[in-house]
Amino acid sequence: MIRAGIVGGTGYTGVELLRLLLPHPEVTVQVITSRAEAGERVDTHFPNLRGMCDLCYTAPDPEILAKLDVVFFATPHGVAMDSAPELLAHDVRVIDLGADFRLADAEVFAHWYGMAHRAPEALRAACYGLPEYFREHIAQSRLIANPGCYPTAVILGFAPLLEAGLLHQDTLIADCKSGVSGAGRTGRVNLIVPEAADSVAAYGVSGHRHRPEIEATLSKLSGETIELQFTPHLMPMIRGIHATLYGQLQQPLSDAALQALFAERYAQEPFVDVLPFGSHPATRSVRGANVCRIAVHQPRPGQVVVLSVIDNLVKGAAGQAVQNMNRMFALPESLGLTQIALLP
Numbered sequence: 385m386i387r388a389g390i391v392g393g394t395g396y397t398g399v400e401l402l403r404l405l406l407p408h409p410e411v412t413v414q415v416i417t418s419r420a421e422a423g424e425r426v427d428t429h430f431p432n433l434r435g436m437c438d439l440c441y442t443a444p445d446p447e448i449l450a451k452l453d454v455v456f457f458a459t460p461h462g463v464a465m466d467s468a469p470e471l472l473a474h475d476v477r478v479i480d481l482g483a484d485f486r487l488a489d490a491e492v493f494a495h496w497y498g499m500a501h502r503a504p505e506a507l508r509a510a511c512y513g514l515p516e517y518f519r520e521h522i523a524q525s526r527l528i529a530n531p532g533c534y535p536t537a538v539i540l541g542f543a544p545l546l547e548a549g550l551l552h553q554d555t556l557i558a559d560c561k562s563g564v565s566g567a568g569r570t571g572r573v574n575l576i577v578p579e580a581a582d583s584v585a586a587y588g589v590s591g592h593r594h595r596p597e598i599e600a601t602l603s604k605l606s607g608e609t610i611e612l613q614f615t616p617h618l619m620p621m622i623r624g625i626h627a628t629l630y631g632q633l634q635q636p637l638s639d640a641a642l643q644a645l646f647a648e649r650y651a652q653e654p655f656v657d658v659l660p661f662g663s664h665p666a667t668r669s670v671r672g673a674n675v676c677r678i679a680v681h682q683p684r685p686g687q688v689v690v691l692s693v694i695d696n697l698v699k700g701a702a703g704q705a706v707q708n709m710n711r712m713f714a715l716p717e718s719l720g721l722t723q724i725a726l727l728p
């Protein structure tokens with residue numbers, strides 16, 4: 385059995401990790417941390433776990449974490465980088481759901497996250513944990529940077545086109561919507577019901593920290609320098625990300641050829657579902673499931689629109705982290721991740 389620990393167990397992604405790991409046949413969760421709730425039973429805070437979980441929160445203790453096989457950091461940016469080097473030295477695998485190891489360039493990280501990178505050596509050893517594109521590297525890595533939620537939806541939607549060099553690079557737009565759980569449990573004041581319900585607003589239009597993550601990954605996959613306009617919006621829903629991606633083809637391509645590109649690229653992927661051409665996937669079709677549903681459109685010759693939906697807490701965070709863990713421990717990638725989405 386893999387002995388696992390979760391740092392940040394009172395947050396949304398930490399509890400989502402617990403929901404997925406408790407029934408996982410090859411994992412035993414031995415540690416779940418909270419500084420504020422140390423000593424409290426987890427199921428007093430999350431009654432959905434009653435009868436499934438006897439764990440109590442403990443304060444993060446490096447000596448205890450160092451005895452585990454894998455530690456998930458479901459913590460704000462800047463936390464994992466202070467613990468990861470020591471854990472790695474004790475042969476503990478680390479999966480960071482935050483952004484500490486996502487941007488390979490420490491200076492780019494410092495610019496977007498407003499803090500110097502304090503573990504540059506670990507940063508160099510980290511692998512970007514998007515299994516559909518970096519599966520082999522993940523299997524050999526001991527430190528995984530779990531991708532951001534928006535980047536997961538955007539990269540999975542754009543990558544087949546960019547890998548094939550089919551799009552003009554100066555016309556790319558990612559117009560995205562997120563549910564409020566994307567901001568975390570201790571989210572901002574504008575995420576409380578009276579402020580967030582019955583309203584939609586864009587934010588971060590001039591620059592959001594997920595833009596460099598998306599651009600760096602798509603540049604790596606395409607071999608070109610990719611720049612795009614990324615516009616996130618806050619939606620009055622709890623879970624879900626909907627990405628509408630726009631691009632212009634460099635040369636004419638039939639609808640059937642576009643569809644075949646996506647269908648073939650993801651044919652063997654257990655967690656990417658390519659819908660029939662011209663479909664309209666809804667976030668409710670992925671709620672609670674580790675899946676990205678994608679649909680391709682060509683409204684006018686040469687104009688491509690890709691729709692990509694995920695649950696931000698599952699394929700956008702905890703589910704993808706478990707997928708990465710499975711890969712790191714040479715387990716079947718789908719183990720413990722075959723939940724069907726909750727509908728309605």
Ligand SMILES: NC(=O)C1=CN([C@@H]2O[C@H](COP(=O)(O)OP(=O)(O)OC[C@H]3O[C@@H](n4cnc5c(N)ncnc54)[C@H](OP(=O)(O)O)[C@@H]3O)[C@@H](O)[C@H]2O)C=CC1
Binds near residue numbers: 391566570700
């Ligand atoms: N919400 C989402 O949809 C997604 C989130 N992420 C990323 O995952 C990470 C966690 O997000 P989320 O679950 O939403 O966050 P929350 O704000 O809901 O929870 C954060 C957790 O971290 C703990 N924590 C905070 N500071 C520290 C610290 N210095 N040391 C140890 N523990 C700490 C908190 O518990 P306590 O203070 O009691 O210790 C709490 O349990 C973030 O980096 C986020 O950006 C990634 C993809 C999607």
Ligand SMILES: CC(=O)N[C@@H](CCC(=O)OP(=O)(O)O)C(=O)O
Binds near residue numbers: 481482594
């Ligand atoms: C709705 C909302 O506020 N979403 C968050 C991103 C969610 C996320 O988890 O991103 P990281 O892992 O990079 O923090 C935001 O835009 O800042």
